[in-house]
Amino acid sequence: MLEVIARDIGADGAVRRRTPEPAGAMPDRTGGHDTGSGGGGTAMTAIGGDGATNGSGSVAGSEATRVFARYRARLHAIAYRLLGRVGDAEDVVQDAWVRWSEVDLAEVADPEAYLVRVVTRLAIDRLRSAQVQRERYVGSWLPEPLATTPDIADRVALADTVSTAMLVVLESLSPLERAVFVLREAFDYPYAAIAEMVGRSEASVRQTARRAREHVARRQLRYDTDPATRARVTRRFLAAAAGGDLTDLMAVLAPDVTLISDGGGVAPAPRRPIVGAEPVARALMTFTGRMPADPRVEVVELNGGPGIVVYSGDTPAVAITLHLVDGAVRTIHLVSNPAKLTGVRPPGSLAHRSAPGLGPGS
Numbered sequence: 001m002l003e004v005i006a007r008d009i010g011a012d013g014a015v016r017r018r019t020p021e022p023a024g025a026m027p028d029r030t031g032g033h034d035t036g037s038g039g040g041g042t043a044m045t046a047i048g049g050d051g052a053t054n055g056s057g058s059v060a061g062s063e064a065t066r067v068f069a070r071y072r073a074r075l076h077a078i079a080y081r082l083l084g085r086v087g088d089a090e091d092v093v094q095d096a097w098v099r100w101s102e103v104d105l106a107e108v109a110d111p112e113a114y115l116v117r118v119v120t121r122l123a124i125d126r127l128r129s130a131q132v133q134r135e136r137y138v139g140s141w142l143p144e145p146l147a148t149t150p151d152i153a154d155r156v157a158l159a160d161t162v163s164t165a166m167l168v169v170l171e172s173l174s175p176l177e178r179a180v181f182v183l184r185e186a187f188d189y190p191y192a193a194i195a196e197m198v199g200r201s202e203a204s205v206r207q208t209a210r211r212a213r214e215h216v217a218r219r220q221l222r223y224d225t226d227p228a229t230r231a232r233v234t235r236r237f238l239a240a241a242a243g244g245d246l247t248d249l250m251a252v253l254a255p256d257v258t259l260i261s262d263g264g265g266v267a268p269a270p271r272r273p274i275v276g277a278e279p280v281a282r283a284l285m286t287f288t289g290r291m292p293a294d295p296r297v298e299v300v301e302l303n304g305g306p307g308i309v310v311y312s313g314d315t316p317a318v319a320i321t322l323h324l325v326d327g328a329v330r331t332i333h334l335v336s337n338p339a340k341l342t343g344v345r346p347p348g349s350l351a352h353r354s355a356p357g358l359g360p361g362s
Contacts, residue, residue: 061101067111068100074112074187075119077162081182082123083130084143084167086343092122116189117197120179124198127175138265140273142333143167145302145309145319146343161186162304164333165323168260169219173212180205181212221331224324227305233324234299234306241288242297246281253277254328259284264337267317280332287334292317302344309344316341 079089096118108114183189195202240248259280263269268290274283292312310318323331
């Protein structure tokens with residue numbers, strides 16, 4: 001029997017964490033903590049844990065470090081929404097820091113605009129090369145799941161822009177459309193500012209934004225957003241899967257439920273989507289039978305909502321996010337590719353990547 005420990009979902013839909021706030025959470029501009037997806041990890045390794053630069057330690061260097069730290073979480077938030085990969089987002093933010101450390105601050109009128117422009121253009125370049133790589137990817141491609149802080153679920157619009165369902169839809173946009181959509185819809189930048197960031201005219205950006213919104217609207221299912229409903233269904237799903245009862249599991253699923261799995265060709269996972277309550281339930285039962293020895297299951301906050309992570313020791317083996325329509329599970333995203341599970345390691349582990357400060361206020 002799978003054991004659910006440490007963190008659980010309360011009746012109000014909030015994930016109860018028994019661990020402190022992630023270290024290094026970045027304050028927003030109003031003095032509080034902003035939350036979302038991404039932002040911890042290695043992005044500031046060139047600066048050092050004590051905030052000192054690895055250069056000469058000059059006043060200018062210290063000021064560059066301070067300014068970059070102020071916007072680091074927002075930069076990671078943008079990069080993660082653009083790329084859907086934790087490591088790629090961190091690499092982009094790191095590259096932005098390298099460029100920022102070489103800039104004469106006296107010549108930068110708006111540090112935030114400058115840094116967002118750098119991150120956006122670096123991410124667009126990566127997206128263009130990633131599109132070719134993903135054509136060779138084995139099986140279905142899903143974005144990397146990422147542990148987020150609980151209060152993002154209280155802000156529906158922000159949580160929606162970081163959900164795995166939305167990130168999958170964003171994969172169908174061109175790199176430029178995706179950048180414009182994210183900057184406008186998730187971060188509410190003015191069209192004139194976005195035009196500067198992507199190197200296009202404001203009129204062109206407005207047209208691109210309209211096309212992107214229409215495209216997303218056509219492809220995006222309207223999933224349930226009520227935290228209490230999602231919490232209740234997640235508990236029922238987990239209990240049925242752990243109990244091995246096919247009928248109970250099917251009762252949680254919508255008749256046209258779709259299971260999309262990403263094993264990357266290196267971990268157990270169906271390589272094609274499975275559709276229908278009974279086929280999906282049977283596939284999940286088979287998958288449950290292949291769990292690692294002594295699995296530990298935790299209900300955690302993933303991508304702005306309740307998710308399920310199965311661990312073998314401190315190593316995550318599977319991450320599952322459920323997307324509901326009218327209280328039934330309509331879409332299941334299951335990631336078992338080890339390379340995509342670094343963002344869900346348990347707090348306190350050396351490879352854990354926390355997720356502070358990914359919202360518009362950071």
